[in-house]
Amino acid sequence: MNNQKPKPHLTLHERMRVLSEGTRYDSCNQTAVCHAFGPDGRCIQLYKTLLTNSCAGECAYCPNRSTRKTLRASLTPKEIAKITWSFYRKNTVEGLFLSSGIIGDAEKTSMQQLEVAELLRRSGFTGYIHIRVMPGTPKYLLEQIADHANKFGVNAETTSALNYSEICPNFDYNNDVLTRLQWTHDLIKKKRSETRYTGQIIGANDTQFVVGAVSEPDRDIIRTVHGFMNKYALMRPYFMSFDPVPDTPLENSTPSPKWREHRLYQASFLLKDYGCKASDFDDIFNENGFLTNDDPKMRLACTHSDYFPVDVNCARREELLLVPGIGPISANRIMQTRPIASEQELMRMGVVMSRARPFIELNGNRQTNISSFMESVV
């Protein structure tokens, strides 16, 4: 158990720095307005902080695990509310992203998170509130959080109970994570039917995966994400590349390459916006079930060459979406303004012709490739 108490002599600035650093790997980009961009190019939309980095958990990858020697700090709900208000009025953020270490147990922690959300809403805060709830949070607290938070959910971290027990030994994957995701989904569904068009907060499900902490292949991650999208109406999963933290059981593990996170995001967008299924990716994994460092959509197109060329002037929307260089918006533009006369028109509509050209046919013309050239010669 954690026996390191928060040090009382830290100033507000010092505590704030420690706790904000604890959330820098968390992604939360789901609101409308980015208010600043950090030197690493990632946008800042919300004031991201932990309530505390003192944690009773012993997650193998986490810098805040209970047995690790590190500076511990915490902010009171009032302090978090005050900082959030200050940033919000200054137009530097759109709201709050609140996560935490486990203070005693999940219930106690979630109660404090709820207190922050209630404090803000009671004082008239209309901004965005995103709460990372703790695994094992009781249902009654989830119901109350749903009244205030625009987005909330528990981190799945990995794809199976076995993997989860390896990295998060204090929690149970099926009960503490999957059941909570189901409850969250049910709550949101219920609220949506009750408060439709009344302008009240409805909320959305949210989860994050740590990529590379255990040896799970991308095939498993993509299948899990697709399963979550169908089962829990997960709109968008977040991925966090694993970086080994000194003084943790995984300190000697290999860090996950950054491009892996990027390729997984691309694959998740293909699932969400392009109508792909998890099984569609089976042909593009390597022998170990991992994605390679190539654009998954281009790889899919090259693997399924029998689908192409697609005739731009009579293809269905689903067929157009398979073409690299054509996204949902340009597919809509094509569908609504056909017939398309030339490549210039397609380019104006936002189609990336250098990528799309090998896969499309326009008014009977298509780019010659070696195989069709050979066929014509024979």
Next chain:
Amino acid sequence: MIIAFKVSVNGVLLACAKLKEKPEAELMFANNKHEIMQKLQFSNVRDEMIYLGFDRQSQTSGLITEILGKHPARMSRTDPAPIKYIDLILRNRDANPAELVRLLVSCCGKMEMLYSKKTQLARRYYRYMRDVSASWQRLCMLARPCFINGILTVRIDSRNDVGDIFCRWLAKKNPDVPVAVIHGKDAWVGNGKLIGLGGFIKTTAKFIENLKGPELDTGIETDIEVEELWDIFYDSQMIETRRNRTLAKKMQPKGVSDLYGMTKKDRYKVEHGIANCTLDRFI
């Protein structure tokens, strides 16, 4: 015949309807009748004139369906509705309202042509529209207001005429305080009812200086303290191994960032990185 119309959404719609009836007519636009007279004097034209949109609000609800079609189709969630599209274009300095009227009429009720960028003209006007929304979004992102006499005030600088829509956005974001946006000599006040004015008014920058808002206990520290907190938070979010200077510079443009002290400092960090060696370390 010359169709003279006011540079407003109503004026544009009325001009579209008239141009459909008289396709051979010439178009002339202005912000008021006086401007039209000046233009006429300059060109010395004696043709028959039709003035549209200058008088009291004309009924255009029927025209919307007639000109823009029954089911105007947008290509993406982020595309504005046709009325908003026209409104945004009229805020762009480079846009020519007469050209816009001809573009709308050439669409023949198929408003998807506006969003498809299929023709060069449609593409140019789509770009104008995006240019205006981008300058508004940049303000939403980078403007840093502060409380002056109890009013949340911000001075903006934009090529396009977006002061009023930005003020509405800021007022909606802060419904419990009066807000003021100053753009050159013009100014707008949002949530004005809280200080005995109308809900949303256009006024002058000088008027704002004399305004006084209610004493509010907003729980806000002084500006300097907030800036200090922000610097700590901003620095804490940087992941050195993921630093992408080109992307960061593109996303936090210098021109807009220079307007406010806080964003200027952020931009400096984007360019030069965050110093990991401070005076504190030597003391």
